[in-house]
Amino acid sequence: MPVTSVTTDPDALTLTMVADFPVPPARLWKAFTDPDQLQRFWGPPGWPATFEKFDFVPGGIAVYAMTGPRGETSRGRWEFLQIDDPAGYEVLDSFADESGEASADMPASRMTFAFTATDAGSQLTSITYFPSVEALEQLVGMGMVEGATMAMNQLDTVLQDLRDYAQGKGTELELLDDTHVRITRLVNGPRELVWRAHHDPELIRQWMLGPEGWTMPVVEVDPAVGGSYRYEWEPEPGQPGERFGFEGETLLSEAPRRAVTTERMIGMPGEGTVNDLSLYEEDGVTLLTVLIEYPDKETRDMILATGMVDGMETSYARLESLVLA
The missing domain is CATH 3.30.530.20 (START domain)
Structure with a gap:
């Protein structure tokens, strides 16, 4: 620091x-x-x-x-x-x-x-x-x-060239305090397209899949402030795992720069998270930053222990190879 x-x-x-x-x-x-x-x-x-x-x-x-x-x-x-x-x-x-x-x-x-x-x-x-x-x-x-x-x-x-600062590092996690983490990933593509990839249901289906062998049968997105979204995943036939999903509301939308949404697991009680997505473009590449606010340290640690960051890296790599290529 x-x-x-x-x-x-x-x-x-x-x-x-x-x-x-x-x-x-x-x-x-x-x-x-x-x-x-x-x-x-x-x-x-x-x-x-x-x-x-x-x-x-x-x-x-x-x-x-x-x-x-x-x-x-x-x-x-x-x-x-x-x-x-x-x-x-x-x-x-x-x-x-x-x-x-x-x-x-x-x-x-x-x-x-x-x-x-x-x-x-x-x-x-x-x-x-x-x-x-x-x-x-x-x-x-x-x-x-x-x-x-x-x-x-x-x-x-800010002080370093964006490619020098982040290229090749993959998805990085930073613990800011007991209830906040920051996740960054350099995406090799323009900000406008990265923004679309986060809000167009057909594009979301192509990359936001996590590990191989999963599909997204439900992708519903209303990016307007006050609008809601719902994502559901299920394993392909013969693959282990059970269907699950997330839903939430849009709190703030400043296309193509920033979007803030709530997120909670469908069917699970308790508070969810607030996810603050920001996109910054420099020289044809986009720095994607997600600031996540958890209700408490225990929830933060439990979610991070699921391998969330590895799953995000798999999806972001797919975003580059399939959507932005």
Whole structure:
């Protein structure tokens, strides 16, 4: 993980985050000053950011919105106070209302970003200066440390060429906490087609089969928000296993970038999962990311123990070979 330390100092009213990266400072500067790159990591998992405005000059304003898995929105606003290309910059960081103006109900803070060279590449030092102990405690209590750490730990993907970062690694699993996992897979094909492959019933039947010897007799998909889906699998004649299926609802749909759905096993009691699918295309390949939220650690461990990731890899390999070829 890139983040090496996060410290709060109530006496100095500061929160300091340090992270190291295997790239030169100029590359780090680019990631923090290009809104298209910045929004790929600024929001923590499950809350990706979209920069609606980015006027990168002293006195300029940046406005962004982070959208949660159920469509919730949290807005932020930066006023650029100082810019020292390529060493770093300083902003006045505020919560924002729907018009992009600073919220009067929440404290604002001053935040600096500094990029320095190291023997291994570069180091980011970000310091947040709070107006009071109460403001520091309030924002830290809202999860500022955890959110910022998870956001910065996504930056590796942005700094490297996507093919170099993910090609050949197959389906990878990352445990984020007791109830969240992140699954990534580089798919050799354009995002538009990968999106279609996840929402067109005829395409789904071709690849979302898991192990060999299974079929999908039921594929029903309504990708609109509030719509439902239902998938059922059964073994081919002579193959072991019993018919099973999953169903759920669409919570968020931003074609062809992001879709959030619930998922539960048909006929099983208890809570299901929330699956947050995002697609990012670069140079003709698509990074597929699924953030899964489980109701508890026990459910997470039970499902992962079924060989879920191996089954997903089999399906994604079939997606490339049959649908995208």
